[in-house]
Amino acid sequence: MFHFIDDEPSSKEECKKLIRKAFVLSSSSKNKDSLNKTDFKCAWLYLFGYKISKYELQEYFEKLGKDYYKDVISYGEFETKAIADIKRLDVVEELRSCFISVDFSCKGFLTIEDLTKQFQIVAPHIPKNTIMDTFRELDRDDDGRVSYKDFELAMQYIDDRIIEQRNKELEEKYVFLKDTSKFFYS
Structure with missing residues (x-):
């Protein structure tokens, strides 16, 4: 797993490179510029090691005003979701580490x-x-x-x-x- 280390620019850039790689490897579009729902799940699996739930993905599509069954996600939209979840996981991992130390x-x-x-x-x-x-x-x-x-x-x-x-x-x-x-x- 990867983390942002004290908002260090180099660690953010490494994360963005991994996000970009997951996006490109998972995209089934001709120009590798979008992800459908299945592509999104593959990219998520590549990045986080687990398949995003259908409900969470539907909720994200709705938040963007997109149709889960027809529309696609751009790289920017995928990156925004991935970075938000990385930051959230960093907090959870820090709490887990603190608990284990006690x-x-x-x-x-x-x-x-x-x-x-x-x-x-x-x-x-x-x-x-x-x-x-x-x-x-x-x-x-x-x-x-x-x-x-x-x-x-x-x-x-x-x-x-x-x-x-x-x-x-x-x-x-x-x-x-x-x-x-x-x-x-x-």
Whole structure:
């Protein structure tokens, strides 16, 4: 699998080369400039190692205002979808890696002991009751275990909250700048 490394231009170019190669190899059109639904599935398989579902592909065609059974996808449209999914997979892989690093005994779930050990290594100043509260928040079904799915949901929720907060801060900053600009241009 390939990844964008810190938005590094060379890694993006490598990804785009692979996307282009998948597109050209899979295209059944004479000029290699479009993909029908079957071609798209082949290109997707080449890039990601799995066949895109019919429903996801139909949804993408609809999003583009195209007929799933008759129309074709251009290279630009294919590239846009592929890059978006690569970025999404990078986040999921990073979360999985983080979960595995905390799962010391490789059980496939986290216990309070795992979380306590991790906090002792990373942030020993955090009180034990805060760690317990955090674990209870992560353990949705109160079985004393935090599954990967629980962990992923919590991390994505935190991520969304951070993004919302940053957007709010930017909006407030923009309003402030907009208000002060009246003094300079009036």
